[in-house]
Amino acid sequence: MSTLTWVRRRRAISRFWADFRTHRAGMAGLVILAVAVVLALIAPLFIDSGVTNVVSGTGAKMAPPSLDDPLGTDESGRSVLLMIWWGSRTSLLIGFLAALLSMVIGTVLGIAAGHFRRWTGAIILGITDWFLVLPSLVTALVLAALLGGSTATIIVAIGVTSWPSTARLIRAQTLAVEARPYIERSLALGAGHWHITTRHVLPNVAPLLLASTTLEVASAIVTESTLAFLGVSANKTSWGTMLRGSYDWGAATAGAWWYILLPGLCIVVVVMAFTLCGRALETVLNPRLRTRAA
């Protein structure tokens, strides 16, 4: 029995994939992302964390791109290429985890706010709105400064400040789903809160969530880079830190364009890839939401 359901699920997934493939921009984004993730994952095979060691810099300081160091070197003689490559791991990791945290908090609170009416829902909504109005970057900054700038705390700082918009979105969708007659039927069958939220609301909210998460990752990477640039991150290796380094060490005045441009370019490309992907996901999944929800 369950194998047959899997057959249906597989068919649905292949239909989704066929649709997604037609979006060229989305596919481009996906390809870029795949390349970035793969590179980040295989980095330890080629280099090790020692590459960030200030002392190990072998090249001349602030040297322009050459055959030895294809992307130039930074102020300690470390290869910019290797730094970017190693740094991608941090940036992507923080981006993903922070987005995940934000999504989890946002979804749980969003569904709760939509599902529970009266007091509970109102309170949750109030909290959401309060956080929504809070300037997220400033709060993240303060949190990161207070908690220390380790990777974990950065993730928490970003996650904790970016969940409200997701929560609002999910709440709106929850309200829409719960207005449909089959929810009432479920209630009549004897379903409790858990059953309705997990078996009916969550699956209907999931597509929106997927698209939203993708966009959230992009946002988290930017925030992380900003925090690093502003000097709050204790992290040594992310792209934002590199930008900070370029700023600290006067790369602009020294004419070391490779130091400023390249990490920034990486951020832009990855963020754009996520955005394209996320938008394509939305278009593919949303009309289906509309036609299926007859």
Next chain:
Amino acid sequence: MLELDELSVTYRIESGDVPAVRGVSLSLGAGEAVGLAGESGSGKSSVALALLRLLPRSARVAGRVLLDGEDVLAMKWGRLRSVRWSSASIVFQGAQHGLNPVQRIGVQIAEPLLVHRLASPDKARDRVRELLEQVGLPAWRSRSYPHELSGGQRQRVMIAMALACSPQLIIADEPTTALDLMVQAQVLTLIRQLIADHGISLLMISHDLSVLADVCDRLAVMYAGRLVEAGPSSGDFRHPYSQALAAAFPTVGDPASRLAPRGLAGDPPDPQRLPGGCAFHPRCPVALESCSTVDVELRAAGLDRTAACVLVGD
């Protein structure tokens, strides 16, 4: 004044052609009321829309629609626009189709008048007041928005809109579905009175045979895109489908239908997958062997009546 000659409508969609209407011929005299009955998939709404060429581009229409002798399907765009609403208008299901939620209804009723340049804005306002009175709504209602009106009132507004340009033909598409019994009765009485007062011809479309029998002089029943019966509304049905449709709405007080709901097995057919032979045979309670292979045309079945069944006539 209205004559349909082998009207066919085929929708073109990704999975192929959908023959919604397959050769319908019907005629309507001046001042006459004809009812078109059918269920989902019968093609009746397509017929209504085809009359004024309101079908989407993906629809291919064949045959002729003669409005006072002129073929609507062959009309040039300018002529069609002038014909629309001034010679023939449509009353849609009020709640869904025709009313713009952000415009006051007075403005909406006046719209066809202004579009067809039949009145100046001032005269239009007077006409709107007149129309509202005719449909039984107080004149101050012209300043209301659609959501402020009840279902029955909205339907009256739709009727007022249809009457705006004093057409000779009104096509009413499911005008009383979704209305309460009492309100339905009010609306039907109104329609009957208006067409009698103004001598308008009426083509009423519904799935409810009893409603049609009430208002119309003649009835035509559609199934799977074809007419299966046509005849006076008084008098018994001869085609098995019409009989089943009539039996689905039992007469209260009739002991025969007490605790004995009558209906048909199966479902109305998918226009893309019509059965061979007579389209009705899979569900027909009196189908013969031959019905699955031989299709039937309308044939004489009694006084001024035609039915498309081998068992009818001689």
Next chain:
Amino acid sequence: MLEAKDLRVEFGGRGGRRARAVDGVNLSVGAGEIVALVGESGCGKTTLARTLLGLERPTSGQVSYDGTPLSYTGRRLRAFRRQVQLVLQDPMGSLNPRQTVYEAVAEGPRIHGVPDEESVVASALSRAGLRPPERFFLRYPHELSGGQRQRVVIAGALALNPKVLIADEPVASLDASVRGEILSLLLRLRDDLGLSALVVTHDLGLAWNIADRVAVMYLGRMVESGPTVDVLTNPQHPYTRALLSVLPESPERIILTGEPPDPTRIPTRRPLHPRCQLVAAGHGTDACTSVSLPILPATPTSQVACHLVP
């Protein structure tokens, strides 16, 4: 079996006014009987049905099942749900479009932890007339016809082996030729399984077709009730008479003017008098505009709430 006593259900309307959807109703559904709850939109019949199911809490009065008053908490409410089930009007909306037929029917048994799920689902589908049931397990609602979808909804309700089925306009959104099947199904369930049913509808023909008793509601109150044959062939209350008269077959039409008023502004205590045809014809008495009528008790014999009927 299922009984409502002095039920009143109010909603807070706009501007703080309370809308009395159900304004004092006594209703009972006995074992193995089909009761039709008839009325126009806004009369409170759907609210009454939902309150009987425990989906809505009454402002006063009580709902009881098998003699025990309904409790709205946890386990006892769950147990109640196994006995009384719901069939809604719109079969497309009642089914989650992402769930297969199997999952939709299995939902009830899963919630209540019923063992041997697959055979329960198969038996429920067969009882609802979808045979062979296995053929329907993996279908999605949009692949089925309207009649089949409604059968799936009924199967979902049957899967819990309820004693009472509450159906809100079960055939209103179905094609005319398909109505007969679904109505026959309900009759068969009554005959074979002893299932009671409360059918909420505005369609008097439906009541004539399958109901043992009819209760007519207007503006939250029961105005007449009794055996179907009595109420529909010999109606006593002016409202019932008017409803029956607008049916196409009837010789004389009594068409009430206007429409049912806003439930937050019920005209004094005798709600029908502004529209009542007898009052309009001058037969009304002073009592009609001033004295409120008692709430009809829930007995199987005919009852009428009208000052002009002795």
